Amino acid sequence: MATSSSHIDLSLIDFDVLGAWMDAHDLPRGRFEQVQPVPGGTQNVMVRFERGGVPYVLRRPPLHVRAKSNEVLRREARVLAALDGTDVPAPRLVAAQTEQEPVFYLMEPVDGFNxxxxxxxxxxxxxxxxxxxxxxxxxxxxxxxxxxxxxxxxxxxxxxxxxxxxxxxxxxxxxxxxxxxxxxxxxxxxxxxxxxxxxxxxxxxxxxxxxxxxxxxxxxxxxxxxxxxxxxxxxxxxxxxxxxxxxxxxxxxxxxxxxxxxxxxxxxxxxxxxxxxxxxxxxxxxxxxxxxxxxxxxxxxxxxxxxxxxxxxxxxxxxxxxxxxxxxxxxxxxxx
The missing domain is CATH 3.90.1200.10 (Aminoglycoside phosphotransferase (APH), C-terminal lobe)
Structure with missing residues (x-):
């Protein structure tokens, strides 16, 4: 796995568990590469990476989970799934893990700028x-x-x-x-x-x-x-x-x-x-x-x-x- 910026504690993410979960969802396999934080947010952790030549953004709760952190991410994943196929410009949801905590989801990176x-x-x-x-x-x-x-x-x-x-x-x-x-x-x-x-x-x-x-x-x-x-x-x-x-x-x-x-x-x-x-x-x-x-x-x-x-x-x-x-x-x- 590639190294990343020190701005985020990658111990928050168990890449072995994530890899097994992605495999179970028939997503491309391989090493995690180009791992780096996505700047701009403070409420949740976002990490960009590539696996099997495909780029993703992972979104999960912060280290110190707030009372509603997991429920908020469940709602976000539901919204993004509902908006897929509409005219609304929104990140495309790839897959979400909502049954157990911490909740997280994968989305396609957005080619754009803030x-x-x-x-x-x-x-x-x-x-x-x-x-x-x-x-x-x-x-x-x-x-x-x-x-x-x-x-x-x-x-x-x-x-x-x-x-x-x-x-x-x-x-x-x-x-x-x-x-x-x-x-x-x-x-x-x-x-x-x-x-x-x-x-x-x-x-x-x-x-x-x-x-x-x-x-x-x-x-x-x-x-x-x-x-x-x-x-x-x-x-x-x-x-x-x-x-x-x-x-x-x-x-x-x-x-x-x-x-x-x-x-x-x-x-x-x-x-x-x-x-x-x-x-x-x-x-x-x-x-x-x-x-x-x-x-x-x-x-x-x-x-x-x-x-x-x-x-x-x-x-x-x-x-x-x-x-x-x-x-x-x-x-x-x-x-x-």
Missing amino acids: PTLGLPEPHASDPAIRQRMGLEAAVALAALGRVSPAVLPGFGRPEGFLERQVPRWMGELESYGRLDGYPGPEIPRLRETAAWLERHTPAAFTPGIMHGDYHLANLMFSREGPWVAAIVDWEMCTIGDPLLDLGWLVATLPSAREQLPELPAPEELIACYAELSERDLSAVDWYVVMACFKLGIVLEGTHARACAGKAPKDIGDLLHQTTLDLFARAQTWISR
Whole structure:
């Protein structure tokens, strides 16, 4: 077996056991070669290798398994299997081991790049390509929104999904108060934003598959042009309202512009999505505000942990400022 980078502890992977499992699934045999970590994620371990001349990416839980690590990977494997053969650009699942723990699965490597880690040519020198990348993010998202949730029976709880959002995330924010040293959420217009969201919750929606964390860093783009090669990191996937993914894409657009200043304006992204979707976008402002609200509360959790000495203070301070920016952004959309 070839050597690998020291950034990952390969003792996490028993290659003898993995090889026997692959043999039982009639996958190509041989030595494990070109073993190397796949950078970019912190929640799970990903390792790329070749066996029998075929490349794979293995995804498994981290060394210190969290309470839901194995269940998350079971869900991811199920989602990728369901999306195979659709128009959604996603990694292709090869095989999954879900009956015992640790759960893991093999997928085909994606020939693409993460734009938040740098741009290759021709993207780096062509502003038109960079501008189109934003629209292609909307195109890929619309493709996901067109997939029937029937491909994932029993997945998620779409009934009452929108009505649960504000209580769910206000409850999450209140839970941070259990951390010693956290003074509480000093977020201007927090409760006013929550109240506005509850007053303007759309009366109905068409359930669909949601990615749950749809932004530039979770997309890989083609090396040949502006197209999305794959949507990655499906651990937040559920059956809910896909328009919240669109809101998430728009809410995170200012941060995305730090890497790609040429990205389209929010209205252009929304119009591109609308052309490819039959969903009712009349309440799109609500979805953007909800995305700002939810993401701001999620990031405030790291600030709370930093106040309690459980995360670096500089990171906590940075994310708290991002939370404030998101709530200010929400106010802009509320007042439109």
